[in-house]
Amino acid sequence: xxxxxxxxxxxxxxxxxxxxxxxxxxxxxxxxxxxxxxxxxxxxxxxxxxxxxxxxxxxxxxxxxxxxxxxxxxxxxxxxxxxxxxxxxxxxxxxxxxxxxxxxxxxxxxxxxxxxxxxxxxxxxxxxxxxxxxxxxxxxxxxxxxxxxxxxxxxxxxxxxxxxxxxxxxxxxxxxxxxxxxxxxxxxxxxxxxxxxxxxxxxxxxxxxxxxxxxxxxxxxxxxxxxxxxxxxxxxxxxxxxxxxxxxxxxxxxxxxxxxxxxxxxxxxxxxxxxxxxxxxxxxxxxxxxxxxxxxxxxxxxxxxxxxxxxxxxxxxxxxxxxxxxxxxxxxxxxxxxxxxx
Amino acid sequence: xxxxxxxxxxxxxxxxxxxxxxxxxxxxxxxxxxxxxxxxxxxxxxxxxxxxxxxxxxxxxxxxxxxxxxxxxxxxxxxxxxxxxxxxxxxxxxxxxxxxxxxxxxxxxxxxxxxxxxxxxxxxxxxxxxxxxxxxxxxxxxxxxxxxxxxxxxxxxxxxxxxxxxxxxxxxxxxxxxxxxxxxxxxxxxxxxxxxxxxxxxxxxxxxxxxxxxxxxxxxxxxxxxxxxxxxxxxxxxxxxxxxxxxxxxxxxxxxxxxxxxxxxxxxxxxxxxxxxxxxxxxxxxxxxxxxxxxxxxxxxxxxxxxxxxxxxxxxxxxxxxxxxxxxxxxxxxxxxxxxxx
DNA sequence: CTGAAAGCGCTTACAG
DNA sequence: CTGAAAGCGCTTACAG
Numbered sequence: 001x002x003x004x005x006x007x008x009x010x011x012x013x014x015x016x017x018x019x020x021x022x023x024x025x026x027x028x029x030x031x032x033x034x035x036x037x038x039x040x041x042x043x044x045x046x047x048x049x050x051x052x053x054x055x056x057x058x059x060x061x062x063x064x065x066x067x068x069x070x071x072x073x074x075x076x077x078x079x080x081x082x083x084x085x086x087x088x089x090x091x092x093x094x095x096x097x098x099x100x101x102x103x104x105x106x107x108x109x110x111x112x113x114x115x116x117x118x119x120x121x122x123x124x125x126x127x128x129x130x131x132x133x134x135x136x137x138x139x140x141x142x143x144x145x146x147x148x149x150x151x152x153x154x155x156x157x158x159x160x161x162x163x164x165x166x167x168x169x170x171x172x173x174x175x176x177x178x179x180x181x182x183x184x185x186x187x188x189x190x191x192x193x194x195x196x197x198x199x200x201x202x203x204x205x206x207x208x209x210x211x212x213x214x215x216x217x218x219x220x221x222x223x224x225x226x227x228x229x230x231x232x233x234x235x236x237x238x239x240x241x242x243x244x245x246x247x248x249x250x251x252x253x254x255x256x257x258x259x260x261x262x263x264x265x266x267x268x269x270x271x272x273x274x275x276x277x278x279x280x281x282x283x284x285x286x287x288x289x290x291x292x293x294x295x296x297x298x299x300x301x302x303x304x305x306x307x308x309x310x311x312x313x314x315x316x317x318x319x320x321x322x323x324x325x326x327x328x329x330x331x332x333x334x335x336x337x338x339x340x341x342x
Numbered sequence: 343x344x345x346x347x348x349x350x351x352x353x354x355x356x357x358x359x360x361x362x363x364x365x366x367x368x369x370x371x372x373x374x375x376x377x378x379x380x381x382x383x384x385x386x387x388x389x390x391x392x393x394x395x396x397x398x399x400x401x402x403x404x405x406x407x408x409x410x411x412x413x414x415x416x417x418x419x420x421x422x423x424x425x426x427x428x429x430x431x432x433x434x435x436x437x438x439x440x441x442x443x444x445x446x447x448x449x450x451x452x453x454x455x456x457x458x459x460x461x462x463x464x465x466x467x468x469x470x471x472x473x474x475x476x477x478x479x480x481x482x483x484x485x486x487x488x489x490x491x492x493x494x495x496x497x498x499x500x501x502x503x504x505x506x507x508x509x510x511x512x513x514x515x516x517x518x519x520x521x522x523x524x525x526x527x528x529x530x531x532x533x534x535x536x537x538x539x540x541x542x543x544x545x546x547x548x549x550x551x552x553x554x555x556x557x558x559x560x561x562x563x564x565x566x567x568x569x570x571x572x573x574x575x576x577x578x579x580x581x582x583x584x585x586x587x588x589x590x591x592x593x594x595x596x597x598x599x600x601x602x603x604x605x606x607x608x609x610x611x612x613x614x615x616x617x618x619x620x621x622x623x624x625x626x627x628x629x630x631x632x633x634x635x636x637x638x639x640x641x642x643x644x645x646x647x648x649x650x651x652x653x654x655x656x657x658x659x660x661x662x663x664x665x666x667x668x669x670x671x672x673x674x675x676x677x678x679x680x681x682x683x684x
Numbered sequence: 685c686t687g688a689a690a691g692c693g694c695t696t697a698c699a700g
Numbered sequence: 701c702t703g704a705a706a707g708c709g710c711t712t713a714c715a716g
Contacts, residue, residue, distance in 0.1 A: 352690090352691060353691090353692075354692075358692095359693065359694065359695095360693075360694090370693090370694080370695095371694090371695070371696085374694070378695085402694080403693055403694065404694095405693080405694090407693080407695075408694090409692090409693080409694070409695090410694040411694080411696080412695095
């Protein structure tokens with residue numbers, strides 16, 4: 001008979017597996033098996049243990065399980081922002097993909113900072129996660145070293161990696177930036193401006209796509225670029241619209257690196273009496289909910305955020321299970337949504 | 343000398359405290375103290391242990407610590423939505439408040455479902471959280487019972503509780519709904535409609551505030567209410583604007599229970615050629631970033647989301663530490679933002 | 685199908 | 701200021 005209450009108790013006061021086992025009249029490890037691997041146990045025993053669990057209100061202690069099994073059942077997810085709807089939709093996809101699997105999801109907000117990312121990863125390592133879902137392709141040397149040293153399964157989200165070994169789920173930010181610029185060129189625009197903020201890697205890749213299209217068309221002009229490091233907001237979009245027009249007054253179209261900036265640019269045009277799109281075409285990136293509804297509706301790039309999260313989590317789970325994935329890179333593509341604003 | 347490698351090893355392969363201690367030439371528990379309670383240890387020892395930690399790249403195992411100390415350093419946070427900017431700002435406040443304290447934050451999305459909330463709480467209990475931050479005042483009997491049985495410190499966010507014992511941080515949803523309606527009445531509107539969606543407890547409280555003001559003014563009319571259980575979106579706001587006008591064609595103002603619905607209503611007015619506010623006043627609730635920028639700018643209620651998260655987390659932390667809080671209820675108030683739309 | 689023993693990596697009393 | 705022992709609550713081999 002297991003001794004259940006020690007004298008100078010350090011016990012937590014919670015119901016333990018040992019108590020459940022005693023109540024069911026079995027060994028602790030038998031109770032453990034009845035709960036964790038019910039198939040390896042007789043029906044009668046399963047029922048007996050389950051009854052004891054219910055009567056006692058037993059809740060397994062995850063820390064003890066993690067320690068004994070050296071399997072944390074934790075997945076860490078790092079996103080650069082929680083105020084950006086793009087990433088909350090990614091998170092929704094991740095949660096739906098992992099829902100049934102008893103994974104604990106640790107959500108970290110790096111705030112677009114490498115230092116924050118390092119700190120979060122270092123902290124999450126204490127929880128010994130089974131794998132990580134990271135946003136973006138580029139990470140600080142320190143992060144790369146930590147990840148390599150721990151042989152942590154990692155799936156990168158949002159962009160496609162050039163490295164075929166790397167697990168990544170997303171779409172080509174470069175191609176999307178290129179496609180939107182081509183669309184504007186095909187509409188006859190010649191002085192197409194690019195407004196970029198935050199200057200995270202995705203914005204930079206979109207800008208590269210824009211530049212490639214402009215160079216190939218023989219229309220590149222550095223005056224047509226407004227790039228700032230501040231976070232993208234509607235207010236900033238309004239401000240940068242002004243800066244662009246000051247810098248390139250003959251600008252006939254503006255490609256904003258995301259919808260927030262584009263919304264701000266359009267609202268500012270309305271306040272200044274600039275007709276969109278007849279005087280100035282404006283387009284964005286991501287297709288946020290408001291973009292289809294505002295007046296004029298916004299021409300933008302639709303991106304598969306939810307699916308990125310879902311597929312990335314599914315891929316990570318299969319890798320954690322030791323499976324060899326059919327594809328290490330999953331390109332989910334993008335959709336150009338041609339609407340009224342451009 | 344501690345035996346470091348057993349034969350049939352179940353070891354995780356990670357660096358352990360015992361290895362650090364051996365390298366530093368001290369006992370394991372001395373190393374533990376040097377790390378966790380550096381003040382209780384000599385400077386020389388502290389340095390020696392720190393050096394061993396650095397050389398070995400030691401990362402403490404959180405599961406082991408939690409198990410041994412029966413302190414998880416986990417705080418669980420439940421919000422009804424991650425796609426709603428209101429709650430992501432609450433989360434930002436929570437994270438900032440808890441940042442320095444080595445707390446692991448578990449973020450759960452209940453999707454406005456009591457069943458989901460029950461499931462998440464049951465799951466989080468496995469991690470033995472030190473406390474919980476819950477959204478809203480009303481919870482299912484099962485949740486209440488679980489929380490009581492575990493004597494879990496809980497702080498409720500978003501609304502003010504009528505129960506003085508209950509820890510809550512927010513503002514009065516009822517008063518805010520009442521204030522906005524009074525504002526419209528004072529502007530001379532008589533046929534003021536209310537559009538409510540999701541019908542979560544906050545929306546219902548706002549509606550009660552609306553009704554009180556209308557009844558007191560002798561202007562209440564059930565025809566002026568459109569209430570649906572679907573999630574609030576811009577698209578739904580556009581649709582419900584139509585339903586309201588069909589149901590109460592003489593309606594001269596509409597109070598939408600949140601900004602998303604109000605945005606949709608205004609966009610729809612623009613499409614139908616209804617002038618806002620001259621033909622129809624429209625106002626919202628929450629003051630999302632777009633509300634100040636759109637044309638017309640939106641009259642709405644500014645709510646202290648970030649501060650709610652920050653103060654709620656601060657309060658919870660003090661309660662976890664065993665402190666007796668000066669105030670169990672923290673009313674952060676709201677601000678009526680009078681703009682162009684109403 | 686079931687169980688006695690050992691161990692996961694830490695921290696908590698208790699001594700010295 | 702430092703340490704030997706025991707224990708947190710589970711699971712992993714290994715037997716039977």
